[in-house]
Amino acid sequence: MGLPRFAKPKATNESSPNLYVANCGPAVGLDFDTIRSVFGSYGEVSGVYSADESGTRVIVSFVENSAAKAALEALDRRPCQELGGRVLHIKYSVFQPPVEKVQVNDSVTVCLETSDMKIPGLCLIHDFITIEEEKELLAAVDSRPWKSLAKRRVQHYGYEFCYETRNVNTNQYLGELPAFASTLLDKISSFEELSNSLEMGLDQLTVNEYPPGVGLSPHIDTHSAFEGSIFSLSLAGPCIMEFRKYTDGDWRLKSLDSEVENSDCSSSFLKRAIYLPPRSILLLSGEARYAWHHYIPHHKVDFVNESVIRRASRRVSFTIRKVRKGPCQCAYPQYCDSQK
Known part of the structure; x- marks a missing residue:
């Protein structure tokens, strides 16, 4: 099964259903279910993934672009009480083709x-x-x-x-x-x-x-x-x-x-x-x-x-x-x- 891999966040405002979220992840005490629940209030979330090995950045993938846009506008650079009051840094991200295959x-x-x-x-x-x-x-x-x-x-x-x-x-x-x-x-x-x-x-x-x-x-x-x-x-x-x-x-x-x-x-x-x-x-x-x-x-x-x-x-x-x-x-x- 190919693993999804993501590009670095875009510096533009081009719309995407995928959000790159910094200051968020297991290493800062936020589990994936909690992240999914918070972002899910803006639309259907198809998956939450680690963006890298640090455990402090995640990718949140929505089904609809409009949901990702709503989450970005509501949560970017603002304290999120549901996530421990952390200030999230959010940008759009895109999928890259799978680069490795593993069975887990x-x-x-x-x-x-x-x-x-x-x-x-x-x-x-x-x-x-x-x-x-x-x-x-x-x-x-x-x-x-x-x-x-x-x-x-x-x-x-x-x-x-x-x-x-x-x-x-x-x-x-x-x-x-x-x-x-x-x-x-x-x-x-x-x-x-x-x-x-x-x-x-x-x-x-x-x-x-x-x-x-x-x-x-x-x-x-x-x-x-x-x-x-x-x-x-x-x-x-x-x-x-x-x-x-x-x-x-x-x-x-x-x-x-x-x-x-x-x-x-x-x-x-x-x-x-x-x-x-x-x-x-x-x-x-x-x-x-x-x-x-x-x-x-x-x-x-x-x-x-x-x-x-x-x-x-x-x-x-x-x-x-x-x-x-x-x-x-x-x-x-x-x-x-x-x-x-």
Whole structure:
């Protein structure tokens, strides 16, 4: 399927059904559904797309030129209360022929809320932190050394995760979690949806930095390595996370650094997908944590239903877990390395 590509905004007043809108997009806290809703008050919107990889500029495409003109005249260079009071900078734009072809999401519907996923134990909180808090967290990790892997960079706190064994060495304690992690734990405890799954003594944090096009191959976090719930905070850029649950026993724990997403060897699995916007936090507990493989497709572009979202220049995730000191005795032995 060819992806739509747009020219830079025109400097003239020539009419077009496509508007280039600056100071607007996921990187400034505005999701595509909200943008569609606001612009939709001026006429039927056929699509909202990322204009580039910054996440701060979008293309809003209308069905009719007159609707685009009405939106431009009403919103250009004026504070829009429905979009957080942001002052938008709007010009006309035009389509260019498609320049690349990709397959994304394998036609699976991308959910925006975990209630639509129908996976027990999964919970997503939007806007878990503010834009200012996001900047502070990114500055905190960028002031510390990164470890380079094949395609991304990582930082480990509490205990180091060993990708070769998909486990941790409990004899190699790195020290207490940094102050910025303690702040996150305090915030988690303030959300009822998350605090019920907050185990005492979360003691391991992995920070991942993903450049565009880099994701994670399908895996279940090793049962014998971590106990209880897993929290994952998304910063800087959006992505889609997909989930698979195998129903015929044909499943494999994948290396986090596998070069190939090849777990489609079995057709006997359930599949779900969810959009993770910046500053959201995802909880995996119970069945979602122990029985479902999760992964991030290795794409530079994601389709979120009718919208095209280009990955940002970076995405940073904070994964917070509790290291297990004994064998796992969960209720999902078919997926459990301690019980196989």
